[in-house]
Amino acid sequence: MDMDEKEKFETVLGEAIRLMEAGEERAAILARFSDFQKELSEAFRIVDRFSLFGKDIKPEKALLQKIIQEIGAVTPVPEKRFSSISSDSKGRRLFANPLIQIHSFMNMQMKYVLPIVAVFVVAGGVLYMNYGGVSPQVAQNTQVTSEPAGTESAAKTSDTTATKAAVPASTGNPDEIVDDIIVSLAEEEAILNDANSDADFATYDSAAASEFGQLSYE
Amino acid sequence: MNKTIPVIVGFVLAVGPALPAFAQGTTTQPSVNFCTRVSREINQQVGQRILERETKLKERRGERETKLKERRDDRQERLREYRDRRDLRRDEHYTKLEARATTTAQKAAVVTFQQAIESAVSARKAAVDAANSAFKSGLDTAIVNRKTAVDAAIATLKSSLDAAMAKAKSDCSSGVAPATAREAYRTAVENARKKFQDDMKAAEKIRDTVKTLQDTRHAALKKALDDFKMAVEKARTDLKAALGK
Numbered sequence: 001m002d003m004d005e006k007e008k009f010e011t012v013l014g015e016a017i018r019l020m021e022a023g024e025e026r027a028a029i030l031a032r033f034s035d036f037q038k039e040l041s042e043a044f045r046i047v048d049r050f051s052l053f054g055k056d057i058k059p060e061k062a063l064l065q066k067i068i069q070e071i072g073a074v075t076p077v078p079e080k081r082f083s084s085i086s087s088d089s090k091g092r093r094l095f096a097n098p099l100i101q102i103h104s105f106m107n108m109q110m111k112y113v114l115p116i117v118a119v120f121v122v123a124g125g126v127l128y129m130n131y132g133g134v135s136p137q138v139a140q141n142t143q144v145t146s147e148p149a150g151t152e153s154a155a156k157t158s159d160t161t162a163t164k165a166a167v168p169a170s171t172g173n174p175d176e177i178v179d180d181i182i183v184s185l186a187e188e189e190a191i192l193n194d195a196n197s198d199a200d201f202a203t204y205d206s207a208a209a210s211e212f213g214q215l216s217y218e
Numbered sequence: 219m220n221k222t223i224p225v226i227v228g229f230v231l232a233v234g235p236a237l238p239a240f241a242q243g244t245t246t247q248p249s250v251n252f253c254t255r256v257s258r259e260i261n262q263q264v265g266q267r268i269l270e271r272e273t274k275l276k277e278r279r280g281e282r283e284t285k286l287k288e289r290r291d292d293r294q295e296r297l298r299e300y301r302d303r304r305d306l307r308r309d310e311h312y313t314k315l316e317a318r319a320t321t322t323a324q325k326a327a328v329v330t331f332q333q334a335i336e337s338a339v340s341a342r343k344a345a346v347d348a349a350n351s352a353f354k355s356g357l358d359t360a361i362v363n364r365k366t367a368v369d370a371a372i373a374t375l376k377s378s379l380d381a382a383m384a385k386a387k388s389d390c391s392s393g394v395a396p397a398t399a400r401e402a403y404r405t406a407v408e409n410a411r412k413k414f415q416d417d418m419k420a421a422e423k424i425r426d427t428v429k430t431l432q433d434t435r436h437a438a439l440k441k442a443l444d445d446f447k448m449a450v451e452k453a454r455t456d457l458k459a460a461l462g463k
Contacts, residue, residue, distance in 0.1 A: 174458050175393045194289075197289075
């Protein structure tokens, strides 16, 4: 592609992109610029490919080289391809957009996203320590006072301790005292009701015993 | 291909009526062999099967004993822990209440309140323990009775099977036709099986016994709860009246 053709192609490409953005069918655009059908098809394919990949994906190096070779309007800058868009690229910015966006995003990530993430992590840590979780000090105290983990009784003791700790201090108010006594009965009732299931053990051997009547004795 | 299907259909129609005869011949074979099998094979197999079931039943009963004990112990421990915790809590209430009582009358009212509450608590504990104990012993008795009934049913079954086996051996050795001996054995086995199933149905009546135990316990616990609430509410009313609130 000589310089005249390059300039012509740039003009055609800019027009083609404008038409495409205006909603014209690609087939119609290709038909309109029949001299550059091959180049335009390639350009559309590349645009499609970037669109599918999304913003966070860098284009393949070979593909980028192909763009540069086919279009020849971008100044190649080794090792700095994401900053190699020429100032007069015109409509090429559309399919150069993903590159620009990747570049912009990386810059933004460095400038804004990382500090924001850092602030959130620190804030989250502070909230967790104060409200959402158990502070290391409390955890340490709990570990010292609780029984060895892994046993049912230890878990129950821990629950009980938590329940006890959650009970507010007595105020000496007669109503509150009596209400507290009555409310506590629910816990006792739950324990007592558990005994109802013991009745199921009365017939625990039914299936095993019944098998004697189902055997073949021949 | 078109001729194949009619040929197959024709063959089946022709041979079909004769099939029951073949089948009959096949089923008569065990009867013929019955007398040779009854003394060794059948006797051994039946004994083995019963032994396996007895082992399984024993294991199941062992599991029941272990699990039931675990549940009871766990519940007893939870109840003990609950009561200890509540005793401490009431002591805390009484201390605060005493601190608020300034006059002699108020202090006396607090003492009366404390005695009333503790009396109600003791009565409740006693009632709950009695209900639990009655349920526990009643259930244990029901389980033992059922075990006795089931064991008796199994013993009867085994005895009947032994008798059926002995008769079959006797029939075979005295020249009774194998088919006749086998039929007599099968009838005896079926009768033994039916008797066992009837005995098991009777043993299953333990469910009624257990239901009665549950209902009795439930009623006792409800009464204990109602009595306790009533006593506590009275203590509240009396205390508030004495404190002028």
